Amino acid sequence: QQQVKQSPQSLIVQKGGISIINCAYENTAFDYFPWYQQFPGKGPALLIAIRPDVSEKKEGRFTISFNKSAKQFSLHIMDSQPGDSATYFCAASMHQGAQKLVFGQGTRLTINP
């Protein structure tokens, strides 16, 4: 019940296209859903996050869509660029107690020029 399932494992998108990564969770106590971007040899960097009181959040080319009833959320990267090539992780946590993030398995995104 603590798992966050992420798909696909890898994704190849043409420059200018839309990249879509999906995540699903079981624990309805989760109330914070961030996405992290990780380049090789670096730590994860917080990209964008959403709480379940909204269905969508947009920051620049990055959008999170959240479906509370389906217990799913997704990251959309519009106008994908070669510099977006990285591994993306979704995560979830509960507000109460330790700020323990449960991460998905990651999606390796490649943007072809």
Add this chain to the structure above:
Amino acid sequence: ETGVTQSPTHLIKTRGQQVTLRCSSQSGHNTVSWYQQALGQGPQFIFQYYREEENGRGNFPPRFSGLQFPNYSSELNVNALELDDSALYLCASSAAGTGELFFGEGSRLTVL
């Protein structure tokens, strides 16, 4: 504003040895968490420290221990190293209650 810094960046140990990893939290952050990231996997929560006390722990054995100091910096200690302990160890800091974790670049541990 300085970010989260970790040391050392890389180290190699042999099975059975002990290791200490260090982390300086981002300015203004009073909570530190440690994560283990195996190759090709997502980070796994080890534990979190707030006000120098452990206030949450993941599914890791007692040979994984930690400290937080009054300046909010932290150490992760691993005793009796095993081959499976080879991983990237990530430190993250946050301001209590915000939920926003900011990660350092990690310490890559190789156990031979």
